[in-house]
Amino acid sequence: MNHRLANVLGALSMFASAVVTNAQDADAAVRIMPPPGCGFIRLPQPVGELTARYFHCANSFILIKFHWSGGNTGTACIPPFYQHPFFRADGQEVVNAYYVSTPPNLTGPPDDLRCSLTQPRV
Incomplete structure (x- = not known):
């Protein structure tokens, strides 16, 4: 199985499992379905600790920079056609993420x- 197909199938299974685990929440499926576009998407309402995702819609590896609500920043490597989830941590949320x-x-x-375990800081 090629890497791109594995990423797509992995993302679909994560979305499907989230719908099943939140069956009592009537609008959970709407909140976690992939958006029509690419890039950083904040969820209208958190799903557990999940607050946002970055959707990469190209056949390339990229580096993104993200900003926490408390002012800290970080970077992440994103594989081709991959989505990167952002979770609430210590009362803070990622408020923006973008390609660098x-x-x-x-x-x-x-x-x-x-992606290597260590990434450049920008």
């Missing part, structure tokens, strides 16, 4: 690249 032109650190052979 700095290339991410990658590891692995050329036909099976993956």
Whole structure:
């Protein structure tokens, strides 16, 4: 199975399992379905601790920078056609995330690249 198909199937299974686990919540499916676009999307209402997602809609690895409500920042490597969830932590939420032109650190052979555990700070 190629990496892109595995990412898509993984994302679909996460959405499906979230719908099943929140069956009592009538509008849970609406809040967790993927949006029509790409990029940073805040959920209208949190689903548990999940508050936002970043949807990457291209066949490339990218680096994103994100901002917490308390002022801290971070970076994350995003694989092709992947979605990155953001969860509430210590009472703070990620309020924005966006692509930066700095290339991410990658590891692995050329036909099976993956994000490295450490990423550049920008």
